[in-house]
Amino acid sequence: MVQTALIVGASRGIGASLARELATRGYQLGLLARNQEQLHALAAELRQQFGVRVETAALDVCAGDTVAPVLENIMQRFERTDVVIANAGVLGWRRAGDGNVAEDRRIIETNLMGAIAVIDAAVAQFKRQKGGHVVGISSIAAYRGIPGSAAYSASKAALTNYLDALRMELSGKNITVTVVHPGFVKTDIAPGMEKYPFLAEPAKVAREIADGIARKKNNIIVPRFPWSLILPAMRMMPDSIMKKIF
Ligand SMILES: NC(=O)c1ccc[n+]([C@@H]2O[C@H](COP(=O)([O-])OP(=O)(O)OC[C@H]3O[C@@H](n4cnc5c(N)ncnc54)[C@H](OP(=O)(O)O)[C@@H]3O)[C@@H](O)[C@H]2O)c1
Numbered sequence: 001m002v003q004t005a006l007i008v009g010a011s012r013g014i015g016a017s018l019a020r021e022l023a024t025r026g027y028q029l030g031l032l033a034r035n036q037e038q039l040h041a042l043a044a045e046l047r048q049q050f051g052v053r054v055e056t057a058a059l060d061v062c063a064g065d066t067v068a069p070v071l072e073n074i075m076q077r078f079e080r081t082d083v084v085i086a087n088a089g090v091l092g093w094r095r096a097g098d099g100n101v102a103e104d105r106r107i108i109e110t111n112l113m114g115a116i117a118v119i120d121a122a123v124a125q126f127k128r129q130k131g132g133h134v135v136g137i138s139s140i141a142a143y144r145g146i147p148g149s150a151a152y153s154a155s156k157a158a159l160t161n162y163l164d165a166l167r168m169e170l171s172g173k174n175i176t177v178t179v180v181h182p183g184f185v186k187t188d189i190a191p192g193m194e195k196y197p198f199l200a201e202p203a204k205v206a207r208e209i210a211d212g213i214a215r216k217k218n219n220i221i222v223p224r225f226p227w228s229l230i231l232p233a234m235r236m237m238p239d240s241i242m243k244k245i246f
Contacts, residue, residue, distance in 0.1 A: 004078045006030035006071070008059060008118045009088030011038035013187035014137065017206035018085065019046060019054075025210060028053040030074045030081070033088065034060050061088045061114025062106075071121035080129055083213060084122035086115040087137040091190045093148045104151035111155035116162060123166070123175065131174035135213060136163045140183050140227060144234045146246050167218060180209055180220045183227040197245060198226055 005022050009015040011033035023046045033039050043054040057074045075081045089111045092103050119134055126132030142160040145153035160179050167177035184196035185205050200223045212220035221228045
C-alpha cells in the first residue's frame with residue numbers, strides 16, 4: 001500500500017529535500033508551510049517527476065488554534081496518514097543582554113510550541129486510526145548549547161525531551177516517535193552557514209532521515225558520520241573548545 005507523509009515546513013531546505021526523497025520512494029505527500037508559491041512549485045515538480053499525489057496547505061505553526069484544523073483537513077484528504085514530520089523551524093543569533101527577548105520568543109514559539117501543536121494534531125489522528133509515526137526535527141544543539149544561539153539550543157533540547165517523553169507515553173499504541181538531530185546543513189536558515197564544521201548537503205541529510213524513518217529509529221543523527229561520534233563527546237567538551245568551534 002502507498003505510504004502517506006505530511007511534512008510541515010516543506011517549502012525549502014531540509015523539508016523540501018525530504019519531500020523529494022520521499023517522492024522517489026513512492027510516498028504520496030502533504031506539504032505545509034507559509035510560502036505558498038514555493039510549496040506549489042515543489043508540488044508541481046514532484047507530481048511531474050515522480051507521478052505521486054501531492055496535496056498542499058498553508059500553515060503558520062505559530063497560529064495557535066488554527067494549526068490542528070489545518071492538519072486535520074489535509075489528513076482527511078488522504079485515506080490514511082502514515083508519517084507526520086514536524087520540520088518547521090527558525091534559527092536566530094543574539095547576544096544575551098541586548099534586550100531582544102522578542103527574538104528568543106519567536107524562536108521558541110516556532111521551534112517548540114509550533115512543533116508541539118503539529119505533533120499533538122498528528123497524535124490525535126494516529127490514535128483515531130490506531131497507528132502512525134511522528135517525526136520531529138531537532139538539532140545537534142539539543143545535545144549542547146551553541147554560544148550565541150541560546151534560545152535555539154533551548155528550543156531544540158526541549159523538543160528532544162518532549163518527544164522522548166511522548167515515545168514512552170505512547171508505547172503500546174502502535175505510534176512510533178522519532179527525533180532527528182541534524183548537524184549543520186547547507187540551507188538558507190541563517191546567513192553564514194558555510195562557516196560551520198561538517199556542513200552537509202540537504203539531499204544527503206534527507207536520504208539518511210528517510211532511511212531512519214523506514215527503520216522506525218528512535219533517534220536519527222544526520223549526517224551519521226561524523227556527528228554520531230562527536231555528539232557523545234560534545235556533552236563533555238570544555239566550554240573553551242565549544243566556543244572555538246562554534
Ligand atoms: N540547516 C541546519 O543547519 C539545521 C541544523 C539542525 C537542525 N535544523 C532544523 O531543520 C529544520 C529545517 O531547517 P532548514 O535548515 O531546512 O531551514 P529553512 O531552509 O529556513 O526551512 C525552514 C522551513 O520551515 C518553515 N517554517 C518556518 N517557520 C514556519 C512557521 N511559522 N510556520 C510554518 N512553517 C514554518 C519554512 O517555511 P515558510 O517560511 O514557507 O513558512 C521552511 O519550509 C528546522 O527545524 C531547523 O531548526 C537545521
